Amino acid sequence: MTLAEHETTRIPAGVTRQQVLVLYLSTSALDAQVVGWARYDGTGTTRPTTGDSDEPPYATGVAALEDGWRLFQAAQLIPPYPGAEHETSFLKHEFFFEKLVQL
Amino acid sequence: MSTTPQLLSSVQVARFVAHGFLRLDGVVPAEMNTEALGVFAGDLPVVPYGTPVPKAFPEDSFARRLVELPSVAGALRSLVGPDPTVDHHFVHTRQPHEGSAQPLHADALIDVRPDAFDVQLMYYPQDVTADMGGTLVVPGSHLRRINESDTGRYQNLLGQTRLTCTAGTVMLLHHGIWHGGRRNDSDTVRHMYKIRFNPTVPQVRLWDVTDLNSPAVSEELGRTFPWYEGATGRLEIHNRIQLWRTLSGDADFDIDYWATRIANRPALRSQA
Numbered sequence: 191m192t193l194a195e196h197e198t199t200r201i202p203a204g205v206t207r208q209q210v211l212v213l214y215l216s217t218s219a220l221d222a223q224v225v226g227w228a229r230y231d232g233t234g235t236t237r238p239t240t241g242d243s244d245e246p247p248y249a250t251g252v253a254a255l256e257d258g259w260r261l262f263q264a265a266q267l268i269p270p271y272p273g274a275e276h277e278t279s280f281l282k283h284e285f286f287f288e289k290l291v292q293l
Numbered sequence: 294m295s296t297t298p299q300l301l302s303s304v305q306v307a308r309f310v311a312h313g314f315l316r317l318d319g320v321v322p323a324e325m326n327t328e329a330l331g332v333f334a335g336d337l338p339v340v341p342y343g344t345p346v347p348k349a350f351p352e353d354s355f356a357r358r359l360v361e362l363p364s365v366a367g368a369l370r371s372l373v374g375p376d377p378t379v380d381h382h383f384v385h386t387r388q389p390h391e392g393s394a395q396p397l398h399a400d401a402l403i404d405v406r407p408d409a410f411d412v413q414l415m416y417y418p419q420d421v422t423a424d425m426g427g428t429l430v431v432p433g434s435h436l437r438r439i440n441e442s443d444t445g446r447y448q449n450l451l452g453q454t455r456l457t458c459t460a461g462t463v464m465l466l467h468h469g470i471w472h473g474g475r476r477n478d479s480d481t482v483r484h485m486y487k488i489r490f491n492p493t494v495p496q497v498r499l500w501d502v503t504d505l506n507s508p509a510v511s512e513e514l515g516r517t518f519p520w521y522e523g524a525t526g527r528l529e530i531h532n533r534i535q536l537w538r539t540l541s542g543d544a545d546f547d548i549d550y551w552a553t554r555i556a557n558r559p560a561l562r563s564q565a
Contacts, residue, residue: 212446216522225520228448240394240448241429241455241475278437278528281447 203293207232211259211287213251218267218283220251226281233291251285259287299367300501306371306540307513310533313435313467315372320364321416321461328355329418333384333484340379343491349379356382356488359416359463368465371500372412373492380411380489387426387477395473396445397429400489403440404468408539409496410435411468416486419460425483426475427456428464433518435469436532444471452519497542505541515548527551 214226224246229238248254255261263286270277301315309315321329332355340349350357360366369377400413421427431453455475456464466472468489477483504510514533517526534552538544547553 214447214450214520214522217524224451225522226447226450228446238448239476240397240445240473241426241453242394243449244453244455246449246451276528276531278525278532279439280437280444282522282525 205293206290207234207293209233209289209291211247211254211289213246213248213254213285213287214281215251215283215285218265220255220261220264220285222283223250224248233293254287259289261285261287297363297367298370299363301368301371302501303504303541304507304509304513306500307510307537309372309465309467310536310540311513311516312432313470314430314432315368315465316458317364317368317463317465319459319461320362320463321359321418323461325355325358326418326460329416329486330484333386333418333486337382337384340382342380343378345376345378346490349382359486360414360488365414365463369412369414369490372410372465372496373490374494374496374499376493377412377490378493380491382486382488385474385485385487387474387483389477389480389482391477394426394429394476396442397431397447397471397473398442398444399435399439399469399471401441401468403438405438407535409492411492412490413466413468413470414488414490415464415466416488417456417458417460417462418484418486419481421456421458421462421483422479423455423457424477424479425457425481426477426479427458427483428485429473429475430454430456430464430466431471431520433516433521433529434471435467436529436536437469437471439471447471450520496540498540502541505543510537511548 209232210230212228213224215222216225227246229247231238248257251261265282265284301309305315346357346360350360360369415428417427431450474485514537515530517530521529530548531551534546534548538546545553
């Protein structure tokens, strides 16, 4: 039995679990293009992982809303630190979505 | 077969500076690929950090013959110069149906050198198919300052390279590249042999510079990738301009006047 199967069978029917979708957008606007994505599945029925797909699940953040995902966090806009204005690091425009799933 | 190292052109080095890696498909002969599987089944010789290549890899050893293949030797010499030291080497093995992928990461500690870089050689002795889950590489990620697996949250980025290749393929990567070993969903054991090289000379004009002033150099350095955010993508090109100034020894190199414009400090004229 895999961990996923174990998790699923352990959950009594009728309970609610959370699925999380993380979208990274081209700008800080929610209707901007998706450039990166990650999924985490609290139902245990799928195990999304690194490098498992080339096509984003949605073209924009708004497209995820239209499909029933609920936005619960967007990245703050933080000005560059003086002296580090040209340095690049993590993706800046991170949006967290959830879906509640009845098992 | 020629044993003269095949140096890279300026355009190829510019492509490396933009992408953060160089791919040499099928350059290792079939008999060496077969031999490699036996070599990798055993223990690799221990190489202390910072050992010169001839001492790390004795003549006729597999690794020595690998790095002396003309195309590999030429590319290495073009990027890290003559007489690099071996930082470390390791065989990464992924078992069939191994349940996990590596999180997206950069190797070692966060490395902030603006004027030097290490090169990691990755060698694939067998065909790598999609379900074998080859190395995931994010083109153009190498100049972003991140620490090891802090990028693990990012599962997929638009334009990522999910490596599939023929046996005998070698990749040379900037030390800062975001990458990870993908999950192996096949019935085949997958091997990847990695060697990290440290330069021992300034990395300035080490390649064949006859095409240094070709417009294609700027075209390569100005490339964007689908996962770049609009604004940050411009900063990536600015950062490449700075790196190219170092590598080419041309302190005035620029693309579309970007670096020159923002460095402009006109002297105040006297009001008298």
